Amino acid sequence: MGPHGRPDINPYDRDIDMTVPLTFLTRSLGDIPMRLTADDRFQLESETFLRLMRTVLNDEAHAELSATLAPLRTFGPDDLAETGVSLTYDPASLAVVVVQVRPDQRAVEDLFAPPRDDLNDVNLAPAALSAYVNVNASQTYLWGAEDQQRPTINLDGAIRFKKIVFEADASLGEEFGLQDTNYRFARNYARLVYDEPEKYRRWFAGDLDPEVRGQQSFVQMGGVGVARQQRRFNTFRAAVLQGNRQLVVQRESTVRFFRNGSLYRELRLQPGRYDFSSLPLLAGSNDVRVQVQDTTGSVQDLSYSQYLDPIDLDPGDYEYGAYLGVTSQQLGRAPDYRGSPAFTGFFRKAFFNRPAIGIGFQASEEVQALTGQTQFVLRDGARLLIDAGASRSNFAGAGYAAGVAYDRFFDRGGLADNFSIRADYVSPDFSNLSNPEGFNLTAISMTGQYTRQFSQNVLATVSGSYLKGRQDTGDTYRIGVTAFYRISERWTVRAGADYAGFPSNFAIGSGFSANIGLVFQPDYRRRAEARYESRDNLAELSYVQSGLNELDSVGFGGVLTRRDDAVQAQGFASYSGNRFDASLSHAAFGPSLSSIDQLQATSVRVGTTIAFADGIVGVGRRINDSFALVHAHKTLGDRSVVAGASLAKNNYLGKSGALGAAVNNFLASYVTQSVQYDVENPPTGYDIGAGVVRVRPPYRSGYALRVGTDAFISATGTLLRGGEPVSLAGGRVTLLDLRDGENPQPLPFFTNSVGRFAISSLIPGRRYRVETYGNNGTIDRGFEFTVPADNSGLVDLGSVAAGSTR
16 A cells, blocks of 8 residues: 555655557557556546446436546546446556446447458558559460560559449460461450449449359450449358347356357356357357356357358348440450340348349340349258249240259268259250250259368368260269378378260270378478379379569469370569569470470460559559558668568568669458558658558558558657656647648657657657656646657667756
8 A cells, every 4th residue: 555545555755647558358449648646546547437438338327427537527436426337557568457347337248240441540541643554474385396486565444533443454475266366456345344342333434344143144345244242342241141149148158059959159258248140150050058157157149040141242232233225246355236126133132031032034035034133041950942043035935944952961960961962954945045046955964062170180172073965875874982191290091993884976084093192281381292194194293382472573384194095394583673573484295205296385474553642653563452552751861671570580572772663562452451551761760651551442542551650759858857867757749830731740759768769750850849747636747848850760868857958
C-alpha cells in the first residue's frame, strides 16, 4: 500500500500520462490514453473507453455505460460503481484490465466466426486514375529447321478511372489456317467493368465470358451483362449455416461441441452469451450435441439436428447472371460476332429450411433451352442432386437432358470418407447456344468414386467411369484403384491398378495396367517424383523447384520420360528480376536415349509491366489484378525505396530506380492486406513512418505510396529541472510558426526513467514548444527549440533545462 491508502501503482510524486492496452479476459481490446495520478489513482479517456467496450457489452449495457460517462471527459474505476463493469491497473504488464462484466451485460460472442475483414484497418486510398500493361514476348527455336516460327507478343492490362475499369487482352503471332499461315494482331477481349461491392454485383459491356450453371453451355458473346455473386467480393464469408443458436453460460464452464457423435472442439468459457450458429456442419444431416460442465461439476446437455445444403451459397443467399448480346462463331483469338443475338442467364437461391434451387435460360432465334437444379439433403451427411434441361432447336427439334448425383460424407472422428456417383443422359436432339444442331455423340455418362481414409497416413480411392456412345462411336469404360501411403513428412508412395476399355477405332489400347510412384517433397517449393506405368511401359523422373514473387528468385526443374518407342527430356528455369521476369526451356526428343537429340527445341519468354497511378510510373513484373507503386519523397534524394517484406533479407518485391517506382504486383481485389516498404540506407534519424500501410483494393486498382515526408526530422535529448533529470514526464509538442492552411495536432512527448526523450515527425527550419503535464492536469513550462533547416534526419538537443530556449 502507498502513502495515500491505495496500492502503490505510481512510485513518482507527479502525474504520468501514457497510452496502455485495455484487456478483457485473454484478448486486447485496443490502446487507451491513461493518466497515473500522484496519489495512486488512474483515469481513462471516456470516449476511447466506450469505443473499445463496444465489442464486450450488448446494446443495452453499452447505452447505460454511455449515459454514465457522458458528462465525464475522463473517469476512474470508482465512477463505474453502479454500471456492473469493474477495472484494475496491472503495473507489471502496464495494462488496464476489465475485471468483471455481468453475464447479462455481455455482447454475444461468435465462437466459430471466420476471419474478419476489418475495413476500419484500411489507411490508404486507391488512385483515382491507374493503369498497367503486361508485355510478354516468347520465341521457340527448332534446331536444324529451315523455317522458324516468328515470335509471339501478348499484351494485356487495364485502366481504372474512379469506379470504371477497362480491361483488354491482345496478341501478335502466327495463326495457322487450312491454306496458309498469317502473322497478325488479334484482340482476345476488351470490355468495361463496373463493380457494386456493397451489393456483390458486377456489370460488363464488351466481350463477355458468361458464367453458366447446371446443363447450360458456354458461348462467347459481345454485349452487356450483370452478375451477382457474394464470393467474388467477400473472401471471408462463412460457408456454413447461419442460424440463431446461442448459449448462455452463468458460471465459468467447459463446453464441448459434438458433431455426429465426434468431439469437434472443447472450449473454456467465461460467463456470458455465445453464438455457435457458425459451427461448421457437414453436407447433409448433422446431429449436434453441446455439453456444458460448470465449476460446480454440474453437466447440462443441449441436442438438436440440423442440415447444411452444400451448394456454394450461404443459406439465405442468392446469385444470378444475365448476359445479352451477339454470339461468336469461334472460340479463342479474335471473337467473330456474326452469330445470332442471344440471351443466357441463371438464378440460384439457397434457403434455410429447404433445399436450394436454380433455374437457367438460354435463347436465340435458332435455339431455346430451359434448365433447372435442385437437391435433397438426406440423413447421415448425404445429398441427392437433380439436374434437368429441355430445349427446342430449328435444326434438331425438341430435346432434353437429365442428370442425377448422390454423394455422402462419412465422419469417423478425425478420419473421413467420401462417396459420390453421378449419371447423365443427353437425348440425340438436346441443343443449346453452343450446339444448336443437337450434335451429341455421347448418350449416357456415369462416374463414381469412393475414398477411404484408413489412417492419417494411408488413403485409398476406387473410381470408375462409363460412356455410351452414339453413331457407332462405341462405349468407353474404366475402373481403377489408387492407394497413397505417407512414409514420413517428406516421402509418399503411390500405387494403383486399372482396367480400361476403349472403342476399337481409338489408338489407345484396352486392358489391365498397373502404376507405382515415389514422391519426395521436403517443402512446398520442391518436389521430386519417380513413377512407372505398365500400359505404355512408361517410366518418368521429374524434379521441380518453384520460384517466388521476390527479387532475384529462381525456379528450375526437369523431366525425363521413356516409353517403348520414344524418349523425351526437358529442362526449364525461371528468373524474377526487379523490372522483368524470364523463363527458358529446352526439350529433346528421340526413339532412344542414344538418339535423343533427333529433335530439339528451345523456348525463351521475357515479360515486363508498365504501371501508372496518379502520376507515378513504375516498371516491374506481371500484374494480374491490383498493384502499388512505392516511390521516395524528395527529401530522400536519390535513395531507393523497396516494396516487400524485408530489405535486410533481400526478399522484397520491387525496388525504385531509373525506371521509376518500386512495384508491388501482388495485390488481390476486395481483400484487406498489407503493403510493406523500406528505404535503402536512410539518413540517421529519418522518420519513414510505420513501414506498412493497409489497403483493400477495388478490382484492378492501383496505389501510389510515397515514402517519406517534409516532417522527417527526429530530435533527442535529456530534460533537466533544477539540474536533475525529469523522469517519466508526459506532455505535448506544438508547432509555433504556423503557415497558411496548417493546423497540425500536437505531438506526444514523454521521458524515460533517466529523463531521455525522442521526438519524431519534425519539419526542418521550424520552431516548436514542448510542454509537460504537472499534477492535477496542470501544464508546466517546458522548453522551445528550432529544427535546423539543413539537417538530414537527426537533431541532438543534448541536456535541455526546463524553461530554456534553443
